Amino acid sequence: MEAAVADRYDPFAIYDRDILVASDPIEIDAPAMVVWNILTDMPRYGEWNPFCVWAQSTLEMGAPVYMRLVNYANPGSLAPNCEYVCAFEPGRLLSWELPDNEAWPYPARRDQMIDPLGPDKCRYQSTDAFTGPNGIHVMRFCGPWVTRAFNDSARALKARAEAMHRGELA
Numbered sequence: 001m002e003a004a005v006a007d008r009y010d011p012f013a014i015y016d017r018d019i020l021v022a023s024d025p026i027e028i029d030a031p032a033m034v035v036w037n038i039l040t041d042m043p044r045y046g047e048w049n050p051f052c053v054w055a056q057s058t059l060e061m062g063a064p065v066y067m068r069l070v071n072y073a074n075p076g077s078l079a080p081n082c083e084y085v086c087a088f089e090p091g092r093l094l095s096w097e098l099p100d101n102e103a104w105p106y107p108a109r110r111d112q113m114i115d116p117l118g119p120d121k122c123r124y125q126s127t128d129a130f131t132g133p134n135g136i137h138v139m140r141f142c143g144p145w146v147t148r149a150f151n152d153s154a155r156a157l158k159a160r161a162e163a164m165h166r167g168e169l170a
Helices: 002-006 032-040 042-047 135-165
Strands: 020-022 026-028 052-056 064-070 078-089 093-098 108-118 121-130
Touching: 020 135, 026 135, 032 093, 032 108, 032 121, 032 135, 042 052, 078 108, 121 135
Parallel strands: none
Antiparallel strands: 020 121, 026 121, 052 064, 064 078, 078 093, 093 108, 108 121
16 A cells, blocks of 8 residues: 555646645545545535535546636635646546646646555545636735635545445435
8 A cells, every 4th residue: 555655646746836836635434435435426516525615627638627616815706717637547537637828827737646545545635726827916915815725625526425325425
């Protein structure tokens, strides 16, 4: 099991910590595939995710991921967002990114990582790397509230996965 954790994609080794937001790593008392199935069931995000309250995608490589995000910087409002799938490893890694472009020069990559810790336990963590020349400015502006949003989502994911694993939710 330790080799699988060591071989996983590691944004902490790739990106400078000054431009990387990370949720707290959270242990979930449910199999990794239960967590994966929740993360990939985008039509049901509104049932459990306090940050991304609506999402739609085919989750094919390069496909758009359309989202409506709670705007922590402007309470009571939602922010539309569209990023593109860039990694899809069932049971382990789901990622999307916002490429750099002239109209919106704020590229970023979101990674959601699942590490199996046994047949009925896993660890989940989410990161967002704000890349490009404006990354440090984006981090200064929204890093704290993105961290809060990711931690809120991680705790909600844990609650849903554990309830599903106990048979309390379908």
